Amino acid sequence: MKPSAPPLRPAFFFDRDDTLVRDAGYMSRPEQIELLPGAAEALAAARAAGWRLYLVTNQSGIGRGYYAMEDAEACNRRLEALLGVAFDGICIAPERPDEPSRYRKPSPAYVLERIAEDGLDPARCVVVGDKVSDLECGLAAGARAALVARGSAGEARPDAAAFAAARGVPVFPSAAAAVAAALAEKIRGAGE
Numbered sequence: 001m002k003p004s005a006p007p008l009r010p011a012f013f014f015d016r017d018d019t020l021v022r023d024a025g026y027m028s029r030p031e032q033i034e035l036l037p038g039a040a041e042a043l044a045a046a047r048a049a050g051w052r053l054y055l056v057t058n059q060s061g062i063g064r065g066y067y068a069m070e071d072a073e074a075c076n077r078r079l080e081a082l083l084g085v086a087f088d089g090i091c092i093a094p095e096r097p098d099e100p101s102r103y104r105k106p107s108p109a110y111v112l113e114r115i116a117e118d119g120l121d122p123a124r125c126v127v128v129g130d131k132v133s134d135l136e137c138g139l140a141a142g143a144r145a146a147l148v149a150r151g152s153a154g155e156a157r158p159d160a161a162a163f164a165a166a167r168g169v170p171v172f173p174s175a176a177a178a179v180a181a182a183l184a185e186k187i188r189g190a191g192e
């Protein structure tokens with residue numbers, strides 16, 4: 001008898017700055033990393049529920065020469081320590097916006113690769129972020145998207161809120177709230 005394939009898994013793809021941590025602008029030092037409220041508890045709950053957890057972050061400060069890839073990696077290690085979880089994968093896109101890039105959001109390339117290689121269910125993958133580029137990334141991957149209020153401002157970016165309204169993307173006050181809604185299966189992708 002042919003063994004059945006393992007079930008496809010759900011996953012969150014988190015933006016970093018102003019989604020999981022407060023964005024102080026081109027952060028390069030681990031001590032600058034400050035978790036937004038509820039983030040650690042939300043990710044722990046997601047992992048406990050069987051969701052895979054990824055980090056997808058545009059870091060053009062590297063391409064601009066403000067800091068090095070190693071600095072961004074050190075910040076991410078600090079993030080994982082504060083969260084108390086290790087991500088299943090991390091994608092850092094170092095390019096400037098004017099440079100060609102395989103992975104810089106809104107490119108869906110990283111999400112698509114993980115879906116294909118890690119056995120993820122795209123209908124149960126959620127890209128969580130505070131910018132239009134995060135939402136475009138999720139929708140272009142055939143996944144869901146969730147807009148969160150900017151962690152440093154407490155409200156959604158106006159352009160992202162308009163995009164979300166036009167595309168039927170749900171809006172949440174925080175990443176923690178977006179995770180809670182997804183775990184309760186309240187998030188629906190555009191067109192559903």
Ligand SMILES: [Mg+2]
Pocket residue numbers: 015016017018019129130131
């Ligand atoms: Mg962001």
